[in-house]
Amino acid sequence: MSALSLYFRQIKSAISSTRKGLALTWKHAWNARNQRTIQNVQHADYFKSNEGVFTLEYPHQEIPTPVNGRYQLHNEMDDCIVCDKCVKVCPVDCIEIEPIKATGLVGYTSDGSPIRLYAAKFDIDMSKCCFCGLCTTVCPTECLTMTSEYDFSVFDVKEHNFSFANLSPEQAAEKKQMYEQFVAEKEALKQSSANAALAPVEETKPVAKPAFKPIFKPKADASTESSPAEEVKPAAKPAFKPSFKPKADASAESSPAEEVKPAAKPAFKPSFKPKADASAESSPAEEVKPVAKPAFKPSFKPKPPQTES
Numbered sequence: 001m002s003a004l005s006l007y008f009r010q011i012k013s014a015i016s017s018t019r020k021g022l023a024l025t026w027k028h029a030w031n032a033r034n035q036r037t038i039q040n041v042q043h044a045d046y047f048k049s050n051e052g053v054f055t056l057e058y059p060h061q062e063i064p065t066p067v068n069g070r071y072q073l074h075n076e077m078d079d080c081i082v083c084d085k086c087v088k089v090c091p092v093d094c095i096e097i098e099p100i101k102a103t104g105l106v107g108y109t110s111d112g113s114p115i116r117l118y119a120a121k122f123d124i125d126m127s128k129c130c131f132c133g134l135c136t137t138v139c140p141t142e143c144l145t146m147t148s149e150y151d152f153s154v155f156d157v158k159e160h161n162f163s164f165a166n167l168s169p170e171q172a173a174e175k176k177q178m179y180e181q182f183v184a185e186k187e188a189l190k191q192s193s194a195n196a197a198l199a200p201v202e203e204t205k206p207v208a209k210p211a212f213k214p215i216f217k218p219k220a221d222a223s224t225e226s227s228p229a230e231e232v233k234p235a236a237k238p239a240f241k242p243s244f245k246p247k248a249d250a251s252a253e254s255s256p257a258e259e260v261k262p263a264a265k266p267a268f269k270p271s272f273k274p275k276a277d278a279s280a281e282s283s284p285a286e287e288v289k290p291v292a293k294p295a296f297k298p299s300f301k302p303k304p305p306q307t308e309s
């Protein structure tokens, strides 16, 4: 083959490849009039759209994330019972929790689980996370979930450490102090009242038992025995009985209290009787009434005869 024929053959190959390339370019340029539909990767027609513009104008356009995607973690602290299971199962130790015991029940989660611990610290370092999803699987209250947020790029890697604790440092210190005080008081009660106070309680019990037994026996046989405690009871009973009897027969007895009652009753009776029989008595109050009654009667009788004449 001569050099001249080789030269023209290469020109022909270049023109042919250029024609194929331009044909493909013009084909895509013609199809670029339409853009590929933004569909979720789980959509049935996701791989059927082979024509049109594939490139998305991110962040103005985004492909929806799958429902079961593993992206940024989020913990809903109101439903977290601080059980520490997520920390134990994490293979890369990117979750750190600092629990504080409460002196009582803190509250309930949305599913009714009791909360008995505070979380002074609940940090997840997403720069270490391998997105295995084990922590969300073992969470008993399902408060730890993976969100659809996948773009959490930062300039400093330390900003990938997300904190979810709902207690401020001051509140955490206060809760910690309250629990330490609660434990100290509990131990003081166990040591002082339980151990030291048990000895004097045992000494008083044998003394108290014999003292109660003789007191209950004389109460049952009070009429036949002559102990000093029994002498007081029979003396009190007759003292009350005679005091009630003279009250019922007040007129026959001559006690100082009975003398006042009969003296008051006759004093009122004579005072009412003379009022009804005002004309027969001569008291200064009775003399005014009989004088007034006859004065009115004659005054009415003479009036009718005066008008007739």
Ligand code: SF4
Residues within 6 Å of the ligand: 073, 089, 090, 091, 092, 093, 094, 095, 124, 128, 129, 130, 131, 132, 133, 134, 135, 136
């Ligand atoms: S997804 Fe896996 S690696 Fe990430 S925090 Fe949870 S358990 Fe740890």
Ligand code: SF4
Residues within 6 Å of the ligand: 075, 079, 080, 081, 082, 083, 084, 085, 086, 087, 138, 139, 140, 141, 142, 143, 144
């Ligand atoms: S497993 Fe769930 S409830 Fe337990 S500490 Fe972790 S996030 Fe909280």
